[in-house]
Amino acid sequence: MSEKREEVVSEALKAEEEQRSSWHILTLEGDLVPVDEFNYKGYKGLQTFSGYEVDKDRTVNQVPPHVTLMKSLELVDYEPASDPGNMRYYPKGRMMKALLEDYVTGMIHDYGGMEVETPIMYNMNHPTLANYLNRFPARQYTIEHDDDKYFLRFAACFGQFLMAHDATISYRDLPLRIYELTKYSFRREQRGELVGLRRLRTFTMPDVHAMCRDLPQAKKEFKRRYKLVRDTLGGIGFENDEFELGIRTTEEFYKKNKRFIQSMVKQHGKPALVEMWKERFFYFVLKYELNFIDALGKASALATDQIDVENGERYDITFMEEDGHEKHPLILHCSPSGAIERDIYALLEKAHMGMAKGVRPSLPLWLAPTQVRMIPVNEGHVKLAMDYAKKLSGGKVRADVDDRGETVQKKIRDAEKEWIPYIVVLGEREVGAEKVPVRVRSDGKLHKMSLKELGSEIKKQVRGKPYRPLPLPMSVQGRPKFVG
RNA sequence: GCCUCGGUAGCUCAGUGGCCAGAGCGGCAGCCUUGUAAGCUGUUGGCCGCGGGUUCGACUCCCGCCCGGGGCUCCA
Numbered sequence: 001m002s003e004k005r006e007e008v009v010s011e012a013l014k015a016e017e018e019q020r021s022s023w024h025i026l027t028l029e030g031d032l033v034p035v036d037e038f039n040y041k042g043y044k045g046l047q048t049f050s051g052y053e054v055d056k057d058r059t060v061n062q063v064p065p066h067v068t069l070m071k072s073l074e075l076v077d078y079e080p081a082s083d084p085g086n087m088r089y090y091p092k093g094r095m096m097k098a099l100l101e102d103y104v105t106g107m108i109h110d111y112g113g114m115e116v117e118t119p120i121m122y123n124m125n126h127p128t129l130a131n132y133l134n135r136f137p138a139r140q141y142t143i144e145h146d147d148d149k150y151f152l153r154f155a156a157c158f159g160q161f162l163m164a165h166d167a168t169i170s171y172r173d174l175p176l177r178i179y180e181l182t183k184y185s186f187r188r189e190q191r192g193e194l195v196g197l198r199r200l201r202t203f204t205m206p207d208v209h210a211m212c213r214d215l216p217q218a219k220k221e222f223k224r225r226y227k228l229v230r231d232t233l234g235g236i237g238f239e240n241d242e243f244e245l246g247i248r249t250t251e252e253f254y255k256k257n258k259r260f261i262q263s264m265v266k267q268h269g270k271p272a273l274v275e276m277w278k279e280r281f282f283y284f285v286l287k288y289e290l291n292f293i294d295a296l297g298k299a300s301a302l303a304t305d306q307i308d309v310e311n312g313e314r315y316d317i318t319f320m321e322e323d324g325h326e327k328h329p330l331i332l333h334c335s336p337s338g339a340i341e342r343d344i345y346a347l348l349e350k351a352h353m354g355m356a357k358g359v360r361p362s363l364p365l366w367l368a369p370t371q372v373r374m375i376p377v378n379e380g381h382v383k384l385a386m387d388y389a390k391k392l393s394g395g396k397v398r399a400d401v402d403d404r405g406e407t408v409q410k411k412i413r414d415a416e417k418e419w420i421p422y423i424v425v426l427g428e429r430e431v432g433a434e435k436v437p438v439r440v441r442s443d444g445k446l447h448k449m450s451l452k453e454l455g456s457e458i459k460k461q462v463r464g465k466p467y468r469p470l471p472l473p474m475s476v477q478g479r480p481k482f483v484g
Numbered sequence: 485g486c487c488u489c490g491g492u493a494g495c496u497c498a499g500u501g502g503c504c505a506g507a508g509c510g511g512c513a514g515c516c517u518u519g520u521a522a523g524c525u526g527u528u529g530g531c532c533g534c535g536g537g538u539u540c541g542a543c544u545c546c547c548g549c550c551c552g553g554g555g556c557u558c559c560a
Contacts, residue, residue, distance in 0.1 A: 051557065063553060071495090080533095080551055155560090185560080190485060193558065205560055289559080301559055339560040378517045406518085413521035427519055439520060446520070484495035484510065 066348035085201030102466035113179030118159020156207035197345035211329035237364035245272035283310035302338030366465035377427030
């Protein structure tokens, strides 16, 4: 995911490229249909993604829903004192982002990725990088001091490739899987392209590379990683049918690997958009992304994987073949979740789209800043509420207490506005009672259950997901208001 | 970067070339002692985005800049 077409190529090359690339829809049956001849009935998302729209006017004159939500939920906000596209994260947003980071990292550990850490800035005059960088002249952040000039990385490729260059690698070590969560990747995107959490100049991206021995091994690994991608996105809280698959490849690679590419489409379960080049202009021969369509009909890529045939040589990464000869590996570049910020964007957009269908918006339970809100009827019940919240917290459930002097109704309203999944009102009736009334957001009903039952219900739903404690004081009274 | 729309209280927004610039929410104080989506009263709060210009006078008109939305199909 390191290189981006627009930044790589000049205007002239771009024009040439437009001429030579063709766009198709690859069906489940394996037919390649030109984009403007495909019948999009039943494939609205794909139609939006392929850009083939009857309504030419795509002007959207409103703030993207996730921008409003990221503020009103006190997750993320703009930071005017920074460069645009650099955000500030409030406690709830930071917790959510940290959980996503932990989760994706865990998934990549399970897949076999060896986690490393590499510098975020590099010398522009480094011989290998200079060659690579000359293709990205205008879009980097640069830092100068004394006589040296540095650039901020736009992905983890640099550090990992330089590390691999210096490593002694045997064919037995392949596929060699290296992982880093880039915090951050920097891309000085055009000002007008920046939007909320969808497109940033500074973002967090898991970047896992796999050095492979040859094409058969690369293809096998590619498949394995496709599963990693699907599992990761699914675990975050997305459904498969929320994504449109985009595939980029060359005519030659497609011809030789037709069945392989078709199998990807089958795995995806829906027709996919294919961009086909007459010749290879970039370092990869095959790339795919899973694209999310938001509430305003904008598509953005989340997960991606690529087969890189060029950088093994450019960075002089070698491994010893069985026959004693050194060879350059093929390199797969994958981000199983896409940018973490973009995951939050997609979760918020998804919640907003649900609202239109009459579904109460919510975040996945494991990401909810508060999972259980205790609401004491009056101050006499605050202690009980605190005891209960502490008990739940001891079992790694995020519970807090609205101890403000507001009415029960007001406190419930505020809890609902925060999308809190479970709300418990505690008054005289609950003193000494085993079961308490739990207001469940997903069905809007009251359920009588014991504290223990509530705790295990939540634990059951978040099984396998990382945990972080409450990002704010347990007492709602003792919290500052970060937004509004 | 270019085109376009916008920036007024912490938030959402109204307003006029001229008295002290407004509302709701929030914050704070007090009352109420609350039972499943907003209890009542009072009070606080604004270089009207920043800089410059026109004018007797600018929040209002003009220019520049900054920030945000949309577009220029770009990607994670």
